[in-house]
Amino acid sequence: MIGKKAFPYAMITPSMIVFCLFFIYPIGYMIYLSLHDWNFVSPVKDFVGLSNFTSLFSEQEFLEVMRNSLVYTVLTVTLTTGTSLGLAVWLNKQGIVYRFVQGAMFSPHIISLVSISMLWMWLMDPDYGLLNWFLGLFGLPESPWLTDPSTSLLSLVLVAVWKGIGFNALVFIAGLQSIPRDMYEAASLDDATWFRTFWKITLPMLSPTLFFLIIINVISSFQVFETIAIMTQGGPINSTNTLVFYIYEYGFNFFKIGYASAAGVLLLIVVSVMTFFYFRLLSVKVHYR
Amino acid sequence: MAQITLKNVSKRFDDEYVVNNMNLTVKDGSFTVLVGPSGCGKSTTLRMIAGLEQVSEGEIWVDDECVNDVSPGKRDVAMVFQNYALYPTMTVKGNIEFGLTNKKVPKKERESLINDIASIVGLENHLYKKPQTLSGGQRQRVALARAMVKKPKVFILDEPLSNLDAKLRSQMRTELIQLHQRLGTTFIYVTHDQVEAMSMGDEIVLLNKGEIQQNDSPMNVYHYPVNVFSAEFIGTPAMNVFLMEKIMPYTSNIDKDAHYVGFRPEHAAILTTQPYEDSHCITLQGQLLTRETLGSETIYQIKHRAGNFTVKSFLPPLEENNKNVFVSIPYEKLYFFDENKEQDRDHHWKQASSLTVEGM
Ligand SMILES: Nc1ncnc2c1ncn2[C@@H]1O[C@H](COP(=O)(O)OP(=O)(O)OP(=O)(O)O)[C@@H](O)[C@H]1O
Ligand SMILES: [Mg+2]
Numbered sequence: 001m002i003g004k005k006a007f008p009y010a011m012i013t014p015s016m017i018v019f020c021l022f023f024i025y026p027i028g029y030m031i032y033l034s035l036h037d038w039n040f041v042s043p044v045k046d047f048v049g050l051s052n053f054t055s056l057f058s059e060q061e062f063l064e065v066m067r068n069s070l071v072y073t074v075l076t077v078t079l080t081t082g083t084s085l086g087l088a089v090w091l092n093k094q095g096i097v098y099r100f101v102q103g104a105m106f107s108p109h110i111i112s113l114v115s116i117s118m119l120w121m122w123l124m125d126p127d128y129g130l131l132n133w134f135l136g137l138f139g140l141p142e143s144p145w146l147t148d149p150s151t152s153l154l155s156l157v158l159v160a161v162w163k164g165i166g167f168n169a170l171v172f173i174a175g176l177q178s179i180p181r182d183m184y185e186a187a188s189l190d191d192a193t194w195f196r197t198f199w200k201i202t203l204p205m206l207s208p209t210l211f212f213l214i215i216i217n218v219i220s221s222f223q224v225f226e227t228i229a230i231m232t233q234g235g236p237i238n239s240t241n242t243l244v245f246y247i248y249e250y251g252f253n254f255f256k257i258g259y260a261s262a263a264g265v266l267l268l269i270v271v272s273v274m275t276f277f278y279f280r281l282l283s284v285k286v287h288y289r
Numbered sequence: 290m291a292q293i294t295l296k297n298v299s300k301r302f303d304d305e306y307v308v309n310n311m312n313l314t315v316k317d318g319s320f321t322v323l324v325g326p327s328g329c330g331k332s333t334t335l336r337m338i339a340g341l342e343q344v345s346e347g348e349i350w351v352d353d354e355c356v357n358d359v360s361p362g363k364r365d366v367a368m369v370f371q372n373y374a375l376y377p378t379m380t381v382k383g384n385i386e387f388g389l390t391n392k393k394v395p396k397k398e399r400e401s402l403i404n405d406i407a408s409i410v411g412l413e414n415h416l417y418k419k420p421q422t423l424s425g426g427q428r429q430r431v432a433l434a435r436a437m438v439k440k441p442k443v444f445i446l447d448e449p450l451s452n453l454d455a456k457l458r459s460q461m462r463t464e465l466i467q468l469h470q471r472l473g474t475t476f477i478y479v480t481h482d483q484v485e486a487m488s489m490g491d492e493i494v495l496l497n498k499g500e501i502q503q504n505d506s507p508m509n510v511y512h513y514p515v516n517v518f519s520a521e522f523i524g525t526p527a528m529n530v531f532l533m534e535k536i537m538p539y540t541s542n543i544d545k546d547a548h549y550v551g552f553r554p555e556h557a558a559i560l561t562t563q564p565y566e567d568s569h570c571i572t573l574q575g576q577l578l579t580r581e582t583l584g585s586e587t588i589y590q591i592k593h594r595a596g597n598f599t600v601k602s603f604l605p606p607l608e609e610n611n612k613n614v615f616v617s618i619p620y621e622k623l624y625f626f627d628e629n630k631e632q633d634r635d636h637h638w639k640q641a642s643s644l645t646v647e648g649m
Contacts, residue, residue, distance in 0.1 A: 180374070182370055182372070182374035183374060183376065185361075185374065186370065186374040186375075186376070187387075188341070189361045189366070189367065189368050189388075190387050190435075191360075191361075191363065191388065191392060192362070192387070193391070200376075201376060204378035205377070
């Protein structure tokens with residue numbers, strides 16, 4: 001009898017061990033570290049209470065980092081989602097051309113971020129880059145791209161949008177194709193214009209997809225790291241320094257582990273709140289069949 | 290109020306003709322039923338009339354306007370889809386209102402129209418619900434309301450009752466007939482159920498393989514089927530049709546030149562004892578195979594050397610052990626068809642009187 005009851009627990013034990021080891025334990029340890037002062041090598045960890053958090057918020061640099069993260073996230077998410085939705089609507093047709101464009105657009109998604117970063121650094125080189133050469137070709141003013149604080153963050157947004165569009169558009173196309181054709185037939189009999197059909201039928205029926213993409217885009221944008229580490233190192237003058245890169249720098253360059261952990265805890269809170277919000281909204285507001 | 294005319298309309302899907310050279314006039318204010326077996330092109334015909342499908346050849350006219358190049362929304366037709374195709378993201382009210390808003394009907398007028406329609410179809414208490422939360426019959430009503438509120442010239446209904454259970458279906462059938470009488474609008478109704486066709490239509494268009502087989506009133510289709518297909522499709526159970534040569538040995542009162550002969554199961558009388566010789570009837574002796582008692586009527590399968598056939602009787606059911614039965618059919622209830630399975634118009638059974646004269 002006991003054996004029968006224990007059986008299910010025995011079955012999930014392996015995955016629970018993995019879950020605890022690589023998920024629960026690190027989170028717990030991070031919270032623990034955020035309350036201490038530690039330099040990564042010293043055998044003692046001084047308990048300092050919440051002082052890591054208070055110093056975070058009094059730091060001008062950290063507030064700038066938060067602002068950068070926010071601007072980067074908002075721009076990346078709106079541009080990626082908007083553009084890929086438009087592309088998906090345009091590409092949601094039968095035909096070899098459309099299939100080719102879909103495939104071509106998706107390809108950045110499977111390239112590693114390191115290669116993408118290198119590629120775009122080369123494209124965005126102010127003196128020899130292809131982008132400035134193009135701008136010149138059309139008689140437009142050249143851009144300093146990554147080398148000036150006024151354009152550096154936007155340049156990173158551009159890279160993120162370029163990488164994200166293919167995947168987003170593909171998910172949107174899948175969503176569009178799940179809308180029954182007779183919805184559109186009914187709308188055409190109701191004499192709806194293209195725009196009204198899109199606004200009143202396509203978009204509401206696409207809302208689960210839309211919402212899902214927005215949330216995963218927000219979370220991944222908030223956690224941007226590779227492109228910044230490779231392309232700008234947070235510069236120039238902190239203009240591209242975002243939360244994860246900031247945590248990395250404080251943790252592994254300056255060895256202020258407690259301080260970095262406190263920032264990590266903040267990131268965890270932000271992401272958790274958004275995830276929670278996502279599921280709450282999903283259950284009440286977004287149309288699901 | 291409109292008359293629909295199809296002139297030599299054909300529809301091809303990659304070289305395959307689904308509707309073939311169809312000529313049809315749907316009279317103003319009629320309840321016309323398109324009926325036929327599955328895949329015969331009923332929905333395609335409807336969708337061409339609605340404008341959801343382009344015609345490959347021919348013209349469609351609404352009154353005196355050729356609508357071939359008119360978009361669905363401008364044709365003044367409303368369609369009720371088989372699966373209703375309600376907008377799941379809108380409330381019942383939103384569903385009904387959508388077409389009105391598109392037509393730029395002022396808000397006040399919209400409200401009063403919606404309220405009127407809702408009370409006609411009995412949806413007053415469900416206006417703010419989403420379609421998913423409604424029952425099948427209620428969804429059906431929403432679909433009807435959505436079509437009705439636009440006051441179209443033509444109503445098009447594609448098997449609107451096929452998703453409902455038998456009881457609700459017969460209830461909705463009555464409601465639709467009443468609705469048609471009340472609105473006086475032209476209805477074009479598709480079904481593959483011949484009972485629905487017979488009971489609802491005042492005009493039946495019988496289709497097979499994309500071609501019109503017969504276009505007439507229900508009673509005429511029943512009494513004067515123009516071909517074997519029509520004879521076998523309308524009526525339950527189907528008409529018994531035999532090759533002429535199989536029946537000839539059992540009668541002397543029919544000319545030989547027809548190719549097929551048929552009779553309806555309900556026109557035959559079933560007896561357990563040999564009837565008196567009657568020059569007005571053909572009598573076939575056979576074995577009782579099966580018996581279906583349906584309450585008011587009984588359907589017998591009878592085995593005969595000319596082929597098995599069915600008989601429908603409204604008398605109390607025979608005992609199962611009466612294996613040997615006699616079936617008589619009046620000559621005047623026989624149908625004759627020529628070798629192309631078309632009605633054989635010139636054919637007559639020999640009049641009994643002339644027969645008597647000959648015999649003397
Ligand atoms: N878009 C299409 N492409 C190719 N063939 C089609 C298309 N639509 C319909 N057909 C074919 O046309 C024929 C008639 O179809 P239709 O839907 O008109 O039949 P139906 O009479 O409505 O049948 P049912 O009673 O089953 O609804 C079918 O053989 C079907 O396969
Ligand atoms: Mg159909």
